[in-house]
Amino acid sequence: MKDRRLVHRLSRADPDALRQIYHRYKDDLLTVAMALLADPDAAEDCVHDVFVHFAGTPADMRASRNLRGYLMRCVANRAKNLIRRQQLQPDCQMDEQDYASEQDCPEGRLIVSEESVRIFEAMAKLPTEQREVVSLHIHGRMKFREIAEQLDVSINTVQSRYRYGIEKLRTFL
Amino acid sequence: MKSSKQIEKIVGGAWAKAGQVTDERILTDAGNALTNSTINRPQALRPGPTIWRLIMESKITRYSAAAVIVLAMTLVLLSPFGTPGNGGVVLANVQQNVNGIETMIIRGTKTCTRPGEPDNVFEFDGMKCEFDLVKYFSKQYGLVEEGYIGDKLFYRFTFNRPKRQTLLVLPPYKKYGTFTSTDKQMRLLENGTPKGIINLLMEGDYQKLGRDNINGTEVEAFEFQNPVTFKEIVPKVIFDVQNVKGKVWIGIKEQMPVRVEGDLFIGKSFLTLFNDLNMHEVNTFGDYNIELDENIFDTNPPEGYTELTLSDILQVIPAEAKAGLVGLGVAPAGFVFWRRRRKRTKTNPS
Numbered sequence: 001m002k003d004r005r006l007v008h009r010l011s012r013a014d015p016d017a018l019r020q021i022y023h024r025y026k027d028d029l030l031t032v033a034m035a036l037l038a039d040p041d042a043a044e045d046c047v048h049d050v051f052v053h054f055a056g057t058p059a060d061m062r063a064s065r066n067l068r069g070y071l072m073r074c075v076a077n078r079a080k081n082l083i084r085r086q087q088l089q090p091d092c093q094m095d096e097q098d099y100a101s102e103q104d105c106p107e108g109r110l111i112v113s114e115e116s117v118r119i120f121e122a123m124a125k126l127p128t129e130q131r132e133v134v135s136l137h138i139h140g141r142m143k144f145r146e147i148a149e150q151l152d153v154s155i156n157t158v159q160s161r162y163r164y165g166i167e168k169l170r171t172f173l
Numbered sequence: 174m175k176s177s178k179q180i181e182k183i184v185g186g187a188w189a190k191a192g193q194v195t196d197e198r199i200l201t202d203a204g205n206a207l208t209n210s211t212i213n214r215p216q217a218l219r220p221g222p223t224i225w226r227l228i229m230e231s232k233i234t235r236y237s238a239a240a241v242i243v244l245a246m247t248l249v250l251l252s253p254f255g256t257p258g259n260g261g262v263v264l265a266n267v268q269q270n271v272n273g274i275e276t277m278i279i280r281g282t283k284t285c286t287r288p289g290e291p292d293n294v295f296e297f298d299g300m301k302c303e304f305d306l307v308k309y310f311s312k313q314y315g316l317v318e319e320g321y322i323g324d325k326l327f328y329r330f331t332f333n334r335p336k337r338q339t340l341l342v343l344p345p346y347k348k349y350g351t352f353t354s355t356d357k358q359m360r361l362l363e364n365g366t367p368k369g370i371i372n373l374l375m376e377g378d379y380q381k382l383g384r385d386n387i388n389g390t391e392v393e394a395f396e397f398q399n400p401v402t403f404k405e406i407v408p409k410v411i412f413d414v415q416n417v418k419g420k421v422w423i424g425i426k427e428q429m430p431v432r433v434e435g436d437l438f439i440g441k442s443f444l445t446l447f448n449d450l451n452m453h454e455v456n457t458f459g460d461y462n463i464e465l466d467e468n469i470f471d472t473n474p475p476e477g478y479t480e481l482t483l484s485d486i487l488q489v490i491p492a493e494a495k496a497g498l499v500g501l502g503v504a505p506a507g508f509v510f511w512r513r514r515r516k517r518t519k520t521n522p523s
Contacts, residue, residue, distance in 0.1 A: 120187060120189075166177050
């Protein structure tokens with residue numbers, strides 16, 4: 001079913017539509033949240049808050065033209081707010097108890113592969129602006145133009161942040 | 174050191190997935206938020222009320238809906254497209270039935286009178302235009318209309334559908350005429366058949382005249398006026414149909430036409446020899462799906478007949494009609510007056 005139809009159904013308070021939207025985008029959103037926050041609990045809270053807000057505010061349904069982009073922007077904003085308000089610093093070294101590996105606990109909370117943990121840790125070393133651009137472009141599959149509009153900066157700024165971010169990751173990975 | 178592309182690929186390989194606990198937590202809370210949001214939503218965005226609830230909320234919509242329902246019920250019960258369960262005629266069914274007719278023979282009369290003088294039958298070449306009609310209709314081959322005065326055949330129109338050709342035979346004069354037929358002319362000819370009548374009835378306004386009994390058959394009568402089919406089939410100068418009125422009696426049990434009467438008022442035109450005429454035609458139907466020989470619809474001129482020419486027509490039509498022909502440009506003025514002069518000279522040498 002198309003996003004637009006799902007959003008329409010959601011606006012009529014259809015819980016099944018909410019469930020379908022969640023299952024369609026949850027992993028991508030969690031990946032972006034993890035890349036930005038490098039904290040499984042915070043990432044889960046971030047996506048949780050976004051979905052609770054999304055379900056509770058039908059006025060925002062007009063964003064249905066690009067539901068994916070809308071949700072990505074929500075997650076990025078929420079993550080930035082979390083970082084700003086709680087002075088949350090991404091963990092450069094995540095505790096093993098923070099997440100469950102795929103093999104260990106498939107029914108657990110957040111599941112992250114070991115290789116992914118290494119990558120998220122490397123991304124946590126980037127400045128927030130660069131991390132945001134890299135994550136939204138690679139994990140969120142957003143175009144530079146969309147990111148520029150979202151961040152209210154020029155596309156050149158976005159591209160340079162991305163370039164610097166990738167350059168730094170070359171040294172970490 | 175890895176290239177930028179490789180780094181992008183490595184970063185793109187990172188993922189995080191929600192486990193069951195996370196799913197349950199987020200979905201439960203989001204579901205609750207969804208439920209709570211509906212309570213505080215603007216009315217328009219609230220889920221729940223069905224279309225009926227919305228309709229019943231306002232007097233205007235309530236009464237409008239009631240009116241629509243009553244109208245729909247009326248249409249269903251009274252319209253010809255309704256079910257035949259109420260014992261009436263359903264024109265849609267009749268149309269379907271007549272469309273299924275392969276062949277039929279129709280009998281009737283055709284009378285041409287002067288307008289306002291129903292007893293003053295129009296005369297042509299000394300003969301009263303009061304015909305007994307026999308029509309042979311075949312869905313496959315076409316239509317034949319024979320007009321008799323007394324026992325003598327006065328004219329026969331043969332319309333051959335596959336050939337799209339029409340033959341007019343005038344036995345008293347041993348003359349014939351042929352012409353190619355268009356689709357519109359074909360429809361005009363078919364109007365005399367039950368199929369055509371029902372089409373005429375359904376294509377315009379009609380009025381129910383109530384029930385009747387014709388020779389023991391329970392029928393329902395309909396009246397129609399000025400159907401579209403008659404308009405612009407032929408130029409007005411040739412055949413000026415100014416008013417058409419028809420009545421059809423349809424068997425209730427049979428759901429088939431039993432009888433039809435048509436009144437055509439035709440203005441001064443070529444085919445009425447420039448007279449105003451009333452044409453009254455009565456057809457009765459009965460012989461359906463009987464075997465008709467293909468040769469009946471033959472459009473080859475009979476042996477011993479010669480083709481109808483302008484000279485033949487000019488000999489039998491009155492002077493005013495000739496003037497009309499000149500006016501139409503059908504006949505040159507010199508030709509008409511030369512012939513008149515020659516005739517007068519012949520009959521009156523002085």
